[in-house]
Amino acid sequence: MAKNLQQATLAGGCFWCLESAFNGLKGIESAYSGYAGGHVKEPSYEQVCQADTGHAEVVRITFDADEISYKELLEIFFALHDPTQLNRQGNDIGPQYRSAIFYHNDEQKEQAQALIDELDKQQIWPGKIVTEVTEVNNYYQAEDYHQDYFTNNPQNTYCNMVVAPKLAKFRQKFAQRLKK
Template sequence: MANLQQATLAGGCFWCIESAFNSIEGVESAYSGYAAGHIDNPTYEQVCSGSTGHAEVVRVNFDADTISYRDVLEIFFSLHNPTQLNRQGNDVGSQYRSAIFYHNDEQKKLAEEIISEIEEQQIWPDPVVTEVTEVNNYYQAEDYHQDYFTNNPQNQYCNMVVAPKLAKFKKNFASRLK
């Protein structure tokens, strides 16, 4: 029987993060969604306005016997720049912030440890701004956002941003792919 756990992560546009995690061995599913806002059941348009307080997130359902939470976080940190406050590349606004929304105290502790390790190793020239917050007010995004990259190969954003990021990711994590 699988040891299913969840991780809820924000690292810019959810299309990039979701596509990567859905290709990893041990990940049962990854869904685009919204978390940590102050209104119920927000729409994409509301979240994009920056007025709801939500972040674009990916909820990763994983088998902890196959892939550890630490591994999930290490992959997460490889997929975005955790030193950019309220942005990733050209995507700007608090909805694109870097955040780990923990589900229990163990996840919180591990997230804080990994951020400390990244800081100590000086992997980035600037400080890590990833927030570590208990998951709250989570909503799965609209159906058309799920598997967006796979279902919209003609989309210009996917071709210019998601595809190169995913190609680099797959090269770096080839041994972990499904």
Template sequence: MANLQQATLAGGCFWCIESAFNSVNGVVSAFSGYAGGHTDAPSYEQVCKGDTGHAEVVRVTFDADVIAFRDILEIFFALHNPTQLNRQGNDIGSQYRSAVFYHDEAQKAAAEAIIAEITDAEIWPDPVVTEVVPVNNYSQAEDYHQDYFRNNPQNQYCNMVVAPKLAKFKKNFAQRLKS
């Protein structure tokens, strides 16, 4: 019997984060969605306007007997720049903020610990601005956002932004990839 747990993570465009996590050994599923806002079940268009309070997130369901939450966080922090407030690259707005939406106190403690380690190691020249907040008001994004990178290889954004991030991720985390 699998030891299934969930992580809800915001690190910029959900297409990048979702495509990476779906290739990780121990991850059962990764779905693009929205969390942290005040509007129930917002649409992509509403979230893009930036006034729902939601972030683009990825809900990762993983087998904790295969991959630990700490490992999920290490991958997450390697996939985006946690020092950019309300943006990732050219994607600007609070919907692109960096956040760990924790599901329990153990996840909160793990997120706070890894942020402290990143800060102490001075990996980034600027301070980490990743929010660590309880998961709330989560909803899964529209079907066309799921597996977007795999289903839309001709998309210019995917070719310019997602593909290079995914290639770097696969090189750096080759030992973590599904066979």
């Protein structure tokens, strides 16, 4: 049976958290850590961390839209981070940690903006959502050592203190959507 494969590119803080979460969901073919939205060609992690390339840490998701919709991906994305924090997530500070939806077509753009408007009306967070919605540009996959980082580096301090608790909360909330 043919799959209805589509892509989504999302930024919500450290890419290790998002990549680990999305790779565990049914309907996800792959989720890769990368960089998008900047002006430097093929930036390195070190360059992006200097906060002057314009890139955000992102996850590029390939998903089967017949198993999980784009809107469902966005709902999960908003549950995984605080979209009211400008250029940061917790202690990760800088424009590379901004909340952003890099859309691949007009339908994604419209769905993203409609969901942001809906969530703002619901006042789920104390502040207004600052997630940028912009066309995907200058995407580059991150270095190999960033892929499956949490799985490959479970003893890393950041993974223990930040990624693991976030993933535990995610797995509990979305247990019915997880791959077996």
